[in-house]
Amino acid sequence: MVVFNYGGNVGANVMHHQREKSSSAQTYENILDHLSDELKLLSLKLLRELRRQQKTNAKECNDTKGLFISEGEILSLLNFQTRGIPVAEDDAEEESFGRSIANAAGDIADKLAGSREISEQFPIRKLKRIFGLSSFELDVLIMAIAPEIDRKYERIYAYFNDDLTKKSPTISLALDILTSNRNERVSGLRSFSPGAPLIHFDLVHFTDAPENSPLLTRGIVLNERIRRYILGDNGLHACLSEIAQLSYIEGFPQNDNVQADIQEKVLRLLTDAAEQERKRLVFWLHGKAHEEKMATVMSLCQNVRLPLLTADLEDIFFSADQRSVVQNLFLEAVLQSAAIFLSNGDLLSGEDEKSRILKRVLLRTIDEMSWITFISADTLWIPDDAGKEFRWYPLELKLPGYHERKRIWTDILEGSAISAEDIAGLSGRFNFNGNKIKNTVLYARQSLNGKELTIQDVYNACRIQSNQRISIYARKVTPYYTWTDIVLPEDKLRQLKEICSYIRHKHIVYFAWGFDKKMALGRGLNILFSGPSGTGKTMAADIIAHEFNLDMYKIDLSSIVSKYIGETEKNLERIFKETSSGNMVLFFDEADALFGKRSEVKDAHDRYANIEINYLLQKMEEHEGIVILATNLSKNMDDAFLRRMHFTVEFPFPDEKQRELIWKKIFPDSAPLSPDIDFPFLSSKLRLAGGNIRNIALTSAFLAAEESSDIEMRHIILAVKREMQKMGKLCVKGDFGKYYELIEREAKSE
Incomplete structure (x- = not known):
């Protein structure tokens, strides 16, 4: 059973516990002083082993020991390192070595105790505490780091390995110098089993020998990140440099996106966990309030003085070795005493093989290495095995509703000439959070040049706030057509005017009259334009966008429909996610690319084609903005589809x-x-x-x-x-x- 104690240091931060300083005069000022003493102790143990071998091999003549590394050279190297430590050279030599080693170890312990507040933060000591390492396992790490501090240890290890090319300590050497009897040797050997902390958490790995060679002959090499960590390097692991970011959050500015109730709830749970020594807390932050999630977590981390390690699960999903990346990510969080924030958590609930692998790897790593993990997702999800080894807390973060948006707009626009009616329209039309509203008004005022702020200035600024990442999947169209440009039968023009009326009075009907409480979904506007090519469908969408000072993004559905199962849904998910603020018109052209394939389910391809259509309809229902579909195949639409449309306009061929x-x-x-x-x-x-x-x-x-x-x-x-x-x-x-x-x-x- 692996003992893991990541929460100790973090829990101390949460509880604001202050350790008392020792009054001992013997202290360590820094990590180098401590490592220097540890290397002296290591050299003393190596010198004892050399003397043992000299006595055992006294009658043997081996002039080529270690490929011409002489005993005299090794004695010189070790005697220099242990100078000043008394060792007898008579028959009581073994006992003398034992006393000298015990005294040196005791001095180190006294100095560590005398400088506990500092020494507890030494990387080598933190590794012992975090991973529950035994004294033997800690000494193995010191043996492995020695050549990184002083290269003479490469020659010393090569001598003991009887091979100049083998410059790392072997398991056999570690057992020889760190154990004193058979029971200790057997116990030490278990430290190199797959389930032991050194191997399980990849703190060390084996080298210098083929995999099928005897275990005792294998060299011990530190994990590259552990090696740098012990030496005081806090840079991220190489495999994380492109997908993760570590933030030391200080002076986090006041942010209207912070949801104080969620922050207080999480802080209370963290405090309870620290008091009761519970570990492995996972907070599943679901909902569309993506900026609010990050702002709330950052504010929380500042309050409890924790670094924050952020990563996108989508990057991990597409990585070549998910297990390695996830393990190194959580190892980094352990080393940095950091909380983890993972975005795109909905990937974990996927049914494809890669999603299942990612879920299995992530949950297992959380179970073994996590203390505080935040996962951001759109939908609620609870894994089947949640609650066994870790606590899973689903928390919903919501975007500000109409009334909250109206309050923020009113406060920020106080003193301007913007009317209450215009503010109500802004609040109903743009699904902005507090920060985005502030930025919108700030941008509008920056371009005034001494003029009075008008509602048109605010609308123009709202358009600037459109998410630029949508341009990856869509083409931005600047609306310029007006009602005088379009020619349609009178009844079709009336339908288009009714659509504009719907947009203009949405805030009154839904929020002032309370219809939003009657409809969990469908507060957006879904429109179907059908008819032959060239009959005015695109122009009509342009006119609607122009009428309300909105940008229009034209999306050719044929370009995002993929032959690979599941890819079309992912493309649609990205589009709707990037346009969740509702401050634009989404115009899906060439909808025939989907609806042309809608048919009876005769094989797997038909089934997945219908799944794609249903997924698009689902996202349209959830969306709170304006979505227009254009198709030439109105005859293919079934009643279930048409029920999801607020308006359907048939564009006839002109007479x-x-x-x-x-x-x-x-x-x-x-x-x-x-x-x-x-x-x-x-x-x-x-x-x-x-x-x-x-x-x-x-x-x-x-x-x-x-x-x-x-x-x-x-x-x-x-x-x-x-x-x-x-x-x-x-x-x-x-x-x-x-x-x-x-x-x-x-x-x-x-």
């Missing part, structure tokens, strides 16, 4: 009257149009969608510019030909009538 309006609106007022443009002909004879008409108008403008002329009917007809060629359609005389000769003339010139 002749609507096409004429589109033709007339598509050209800017400043464009030089020739009087010969026949709009009635274009709208009656050419059955084209608005998107095609836009392309034709732009192409005709470039043709006219090339000739330095006005935009004439011939330019438009030639542009129509190019567009129809792109669509794979033929230009027939019946469609173009009297203008067909323009096409023939252009064809002859080619």
